[in-house]
Amino acid sequence: MSMHIFGYEATEEKAENARLSSFVGALALGDLSIQLDNAAAKILVNISKIQDDEVGDGTTSVCVLAAELLREAEKLIAMKIHPQTIVEGYRVASIAALAALEKAAVDHASDAAQFRQDLFNIARTTPSSKVLSQDKDYFANLAVDAVLRLKGSTDLEHIQIIKKVGGKLTDSYLDEGFILDKTNAVNSPKRIENAKILVANTSMDTDKIKVFGARVTVDSTGKLAELERAEREKMKAKVDAIAAHGINCFSLLAEKGIVVIEHADFEGVERLSLVTGGEIASTSDRPNLVKLGKCDFIEEIIIGEDNLIKFSGVAAGEACTVVLRGSTNQMVDEAERSLHDALSVLSQTVKETRIVLGGGCSEMFMSCAVEEAARKVKGKKAIAAEAFSRALRQIPTILADNAGYDSSDLVARLRAAHYEGQSDVGLDMNQGTIGSMRQLGVTESYKLKRQVVLSASEAAEMIIRVDDILRATPRKREAV
Structure with a gap:
């Protein structure tokens, strides 16, 4: 359907078509063929970014689970189950899944x-x-x-x-x-102890005449020598001002027995400031106000064919x-x-510090818990909760598929083991069978797993609720 919004042509997709368009985009992303003009696909990209920011891993898992939840929702909508009922069933399921995950988590922080x-x-x-x-x-x-x-x-x-x-x-x-990927300047001491460090982002050649296109005319070589002497005096005064900080590590001050590090890039300077506890100084005129960095000693080291500078015993002891x-x-x-x-x-x-078991074990454990919870739910919500359980089972299925094993056989055996009370059983990907994840030491972060379920169910709910999509068409260029 075409319409006009604020004078621009736009397209509108309502109800079934809007929802179908959302699902198609999200499922395409779940299957890793990316189509980012689709609003739902963008939601999945955003949740994977959140997953990365929150935990640093699990971005594929969160997209795959969200896509599986939508795949199930698509089938339920085809069965004429209302999106709101699906959302309510999914909420019951995700609460049951997260409660089971928390119950399965163990904490060894004290050992x-x-x-x-x-x-x-x-x-x-x-x-x-x-x-x-x-x-x-x-x-x-x-x-x-x-x-x-x-x-x-x-x-x-x-x-x-x-x-x-x-x-x-x-x-x-x-x-x-801390190792800085730079070298000491020529004639600098190769090692100093009890280093007092001035970290500065001020350059040392600002006192030279550097006006673009400037021409200095002198009428004798004596005048030229005078100019050079004035520049040198200015530079000497600047060096003295810096040395007055009582430091033994800076740049350009070798003749005063100060270690010189030139051209440290900005990230290097910032990190050096962080780990040595020194503030970045932008002027050298007020030594009493500058907080210096400290470390036990600085020395030049060689890695491969390159010289680098190592700061040992830095103020941030954990660096x-x-x-x-x-x-x-x-x-x-x-x-x-x-x-x-x-x-x-x-x-x-x-x-x-809590951890859970990997290899599809946690997902199967949650899946079984959701099925138990679904039995206590009345009406069509129960069908949606069961669908959530199936989506969770897809994670071990995909794991087995990706490893080239017979996933339907392995996952059926895995499910049976969990129903028999063997809650630590997962997929042994080396042997192509099922086994105890606790004995194999296949461990994952509880926080990571929890975030995957939270984010995926939130994203799926957001997309299922879509019932109207408005797309503005690009503005047409006017003929000149």
Whole structure:
């Protein structure tokens, strides 16, 4: 149907067509063929962004579950069940699912060794990259060590990641303190102890004559020498003003025994300020007002063929640097992406310490709990709640399909095991069978799983409620 809104032509889709259009867009995204002019597809993209911001992982899970909930809703609408009834049934189901998930969660925060093992298991299951599959235990340990250094903080800014091509993936390592991917200026001391650091974003060459297109005319070489001397005096005064801070690390001050770091990029400067506790100074005229950074010692180190600067014993004691090695740029980039996902989930798990079992176990546990809850619901709402249960079962089904196994057989066996009370059974993807996820150590973050169910059911509800879509057509260009 065509109409005019504020003088522009627009199209309107009502009721069944609007809802169908929403479902098609969302299901297309669930099947990973993206079509972003569709309002519903945009909702799924937004929930995956929220998932990423909240937990740092689980973006695929949240889209897949939302798409499955919509697939089920589409069938229910075809059976003439009202969208409002579907939403009410889904709400009953999601409350039952989340209650079951909370009941299944365990917390080992009081047992340091067991908690570290939980974190290690989560880190092993997080990297989806094929590149890291051979070395996932190595990287899991790296990620766990880095996050435990944060002592409960979720500020990943304290973990610096430096990528250096060369060597193999297992040459990557964790180093305490902060490493700056820069070199000391010529003639700077190579190592200083009890460093007092001035972090500045002021440049040192502002006193030179730098007016665009300026011409300075002098009538003798003596006058030129005078100009140069004046510039030099200005620079010397600036150096003296900076040295007056009582520091031993800055830039351009080697002759005063001060370590010089030139051209530190802005991110490097900001992070250096964060971990050493120094404020970024924009002027050198007021040394009494500037808060200096501190660390035990600064030294030049070599990684591969490059010189870098290492700050040890920094004010933020939890700061550390992960140096990633690998034979190619692509490999090192992939390692960084996987490590970032693992660090995000682990830092959230250190805060919300409960864990649940992976491998489709939690989804099947929730699915069974929803089916139990559906039996107590009267009317068509019960049919919607059962549909929610089927959508949850699709997660282990997709897991098995992606691994190339017979999903209908495996998921039927998995469901039977849960109904027999074996609530720790999930899919053993190495053997292509079902097994105890607790014994196999397939662990996931409770917060991640909870957020997936919350976000997916919210998104599905939002899309099911759509009953009118207005689309403005692009403005036509007027003929000149």
